[in-house]
Amino acid sequence: MKVLVVGGGGREHAICQKLSESKKLTKLYCAPGNAGISEIAEIVPIGATDIEGIVNFSKENKIDLVVVSPDDPLVMGMVDALNKEGIRAFGPDKNAAIIEGSKVFSKELMKKYNIPTAKYEVFDNPQNALEYLKGAPYPAVIKAEGLALGKGVIIAKDYNEAQGAIKSIMVDKVFGASGNRVVIEEFLEGTEISVLAFTDGKTIIPMKSAQDHKRALDNDEGLNTGGMGAFSPSPIYTKEMEKECMEKIFIPTMEAMNKENRTFRGVLYFGLISTKDGVKVIEYNCRFGDPETQAVLPLFSGDLLEVFEAIIDGRLSEVKFSFKDEKSVCIVMASGGYPQKYETGYEIFGLDEAKSLGVSIYHAGTKHKDGKIVTSGGRVLGVCAQDKDFKRAIEKAYEGVKKISFTNCHFRTDIGKKYI
Ligand code: AMP
Ligand code: GLY
Numbered sequence: 001m002k003v004l005v006v007g008g009g010g011r012e013h014a015i016c017q018k019l020s021e022s023k024k025l026t027k028l029y030c031a032p033g034n035a036g037i038s039e040i041a042e043i044v045p046i047g048a049t050d051i052e053g054i055v056n057f058s059k060e061n062k063i064d065l066v067v068v069s070p071d072d073p074l075v076m077g078m079v080d081a082l083n084k085e086g087i088r089a090f091g092p093d094k095n096a097a098i099i100e101g102s103k104v105f106s107k108e109l110m111k112k113y114n115i116p117t118a119k120y121e122v123f124d125n126p127q128n129a130l131e132y133l134k135g136a137p138y139p140a141v142i143k144a145e146g147l148a149l150g151k152g153v154i155i156a157k158d159y160n161e162a163q164g165a166i167k168s169i170m171v172d173k174v175f176g177a178s179g180n181r182v183v184i185e186e187f188l189e190g191t192e193i194s195v196l197a198f199t200d201g202k203t204i205i206p207m208k209s210a211q212d213h214k215r216a217l218d219n220d221e222g223l224n225t226g227g228m229g230a231f232s233p234s235p236i237y238t239k240e241m242e243k244e245c246m247e248k249i250f251i252p253t254m255e256a257m258n259k260e261n262r263t264f265r266g267v268l269y270f271g272l273i274s275t276k277d278g279v280k281v282i283e284y285n286c287r288f289g290d291p292e293t294q295a296v297l298p299l300f301s302g303d304l305l306e307v308f309e310a311i312i313d314g315r316l317s318e319v320k321f322s323f324k325d326e327k328s329v330c331i332v333m334a335s336g337g338y339p340q341k342y343e344t345g346y347e348i349f350g351l352d353e354a355k356s357l358g359v360s361i362y363h364a365g366t367k368h369k370d371g372k373i374v375t376s377g378g379r380v381l382g383v384c385a386q387d388k389d390f391k392r393a394i395e396k397a398y399e400g401v402k403k404i405s406f407t408n409c410h411f412r413t414d415i416g417k418k419y420i
Contacts (some may be wrong), residue, residue, distance in 0.1 A: 003305065004058060005030040005041065006078065007048050009067035010332075010364035010382040011290035013037050015069060015304070017360070022223060022305035031057070035373045036363025036381075049073050051081045058087045062104075065090060067308060071147055074286050075101035092286050096257060096264040099279040100286040103145050103183045113256040115249055118199045120185035126170040129182055133162040139187040144169045146178030150226050151339075155187065176191040190275040192282065193234045194292045197250060197270065198307060200316040201263035204254045208299050208323045209237040210292040211416075215332070216339060218414045225339045226379060229415035231329045231390075232295040245279055247274065253284070266312050294330040294362045294382040301325045327390040329397045330382045331415050335365070336408030338378035346375045346407040359400030360384045375406055391420045 001024050005016050018070050020028055020040045030037045031044035031054060046053040049072050068078050068091035077094035091097075098105050110117040118141070123129035125166035133140060133156075142165040144152035152175050156162035166345055169179035197206040210232040216222035249270060257264045269285035269292075288297075297304075302321025310319040321382045335342035348366065351373065357359060362384065364376015381404065400413060 001025055001064040002027045002029070002062065002093070003067065004031060004044070004054070004061075004063045004068060005067045006031055006073060008032045008034050008037065009070075009290055010362040010379065011288050011293040011360040012069050014294045014382075015067065016041050017362075018297050018300060018304040022303045024303065024305050024390045029061070029415045034363045034376070035366040035368050036361065038368070049076060051076060052077060055081050055085055055087070058082060059085060063087060065305075065308065067091065069287060070245070071097075071100055071285065071287055075147060075336060090266065092264050092266040096262045097286040098262065098268075099257065099264065099268070099284045101147060103143050103283070103333065104181055106284050107183055107185075109253075109256055109260070110281060112144070113259075115252050115256070116184040116278060118188050118280060118282070120183050122181055122183055123220065124181045126166050126401055128266045129166050129170065129184065130163060132184065133159060133166070136162075136184065137186065138162075140407050141185045142166065142169065142184070143183045144175045144179040145181040145183065146175065148175040148178050151175070151224065152178060153224075154271060159306065165363050165402050178358070188273050188275050188280060188282070190273045191234075191236055193218070193237050193272045193274060193279075194230075194289050195237075195245065195250075195272060196288055196292060196296060196384050197268050198316060199268050199312060200265050200311045201221050201254060201258055201312045202314060203317040204250050204268070205316065206250060208232045208328075209234040209242075209298050210289070212289070212292055213412060213415055216410075216412075218412050223339050225275045227289075227291045227332065229329070229331045230291045230295040230328065231393075231416040232292070232299060232326070235390075241274065241279060245270070249279065249281060265314075289392070290381045291330050291332055291379075291382050292383050295328045298360060298384060298386055299326060299328050310322060324386070326386045326388055327393040328384065328386045329390075329393045329416055330362070330384040331397050331401050331411055332364075332379050333381040333383065333401060333404060333409055334379050335375055336410045338410065343408065344375045344376055344377065345369070348373045348375060348380070348404065348406045350403040350405055354383065354403040355399040357396070357403065358385070359397060361400070361404075380409075382404070390416065394420065
């Protein structure tokens with residue numbers, strides 16, 4: 001099979017790696033990819049949101065399956081556009097991707113089907129939002145309705161901060177139309193867990209749980225980022241908790257989407273928080289998470305291409321796969337300054353030396369320049385290791401990190417450490 005993966009980050013590198021191990025694969029393409037992905041797939045210089053470009057390329061090259069990985073093209077309807085031309089595509093259609101595309105939709109869905117989540121209000125004009133915020137409990141969580149590169153959530157500790165959030169989201173429109181409406185919700189306290197699940201709308205099979213590290217600096221300080229590291233499985237996600245989630249969250253969500261005529265086929269990401277009143281949903285994503293995928297997929301044992309095909313055909317219950325009973329850790333190496341201003345174009349040293357230690361290196365923001373591999377984004381690499389022992393997996397990953405260097409490199413030194 002000829003397969004095209006759409007996207008170009010660490011998550012797509014991990015997906016490409018697993019697909020490249022499939023017996024059914026004859027040729028792998030990735031658009032737009034990155035320097036690391038180019039070692040296992042042919043790079044196609046088409047942007048991940050260029051729907052017309054991806055459709056045309058797929059037609060011209062007789063692609064058998066397109067895997068649409070990032071949120072934007074899914075929410076924009078890339079899968080629908082491909083299907084319309086008779087091209088098979090993995091990922092939810094636009095109708096189902098709304099579960100991530102609109103926080104108002106997902107909150108209303110959870111309310112209607114009694115899926116545990118934070119209490120909330122929706123506002124479509126700044127005056128009413130501010131009026132409500134005068135009497136709201138603090139901290140208050142203020143969310144732009146639509147996609148905002150993971151930056152559309154502001155946790156305001158008082159009215160003053162809340163005012164600033166409403167101004168930037170609804171008046172200054174820093175996230176564009178994503179800020180036409182806001183969701184204001186109660187602040188939940190607890191540990192966050194990510195569970196990615198395969199579903200074809202009839203069956204839902206969770207992968208190993210994971211925990212992300214969203215803040216830029218050690219001890220969960222600094223700004224929120226796209227994720228500075230992850231590990232899998234989460235030590236606090238017990239068998240009992242998994243059962244609770246299956247009964248109260250995972251199956252009800254799949255069935256709710258069916259009842260709304262929005263059957264979800266793809267990977268559904270549950271952003272969960274374990275509170276003293278049980279597990280609640282913080283958010284849904286309509287895709288694999290980044291960097292959770294770089295920690296979770298190395299544990300996957302089976303043929304990922306076969307799983308993707310089974311999901312499209314509605315026979316997920318028939319395919320066999322499992323997850324290794326090991327601990328997996330991913331440490332993100334970023335450009336200094338990220339998630340704010342940073343510089344790129346710096347040569348990356350030590351990649352082969354790190355690989356020779358047995359770690360996997362997933363590229364995120366890298367590209368080739370004059371025969372060298374240079375930085376090209378905020379998050380640059382994910383260095384990942386597995387072991388039976390959690391502490392050893394962390395050590396191995398950091399041994400890999402130590403071999404790699406580039407100017408102004410930044411990484412957290414405490415990924416997973418709170419659990420050992
Ligand atoms: P989201 O994009 O909805 O996942 O939100 C980004 C981050 O904001 C989450 O990973 C949480 O750390 C935090 N967050 C979102 N909603 C809440 C909430 N209701 N209570 C506490 N923290 C939250
Ligand atoms: N790691 C969070 C996300 O993928 O949105």
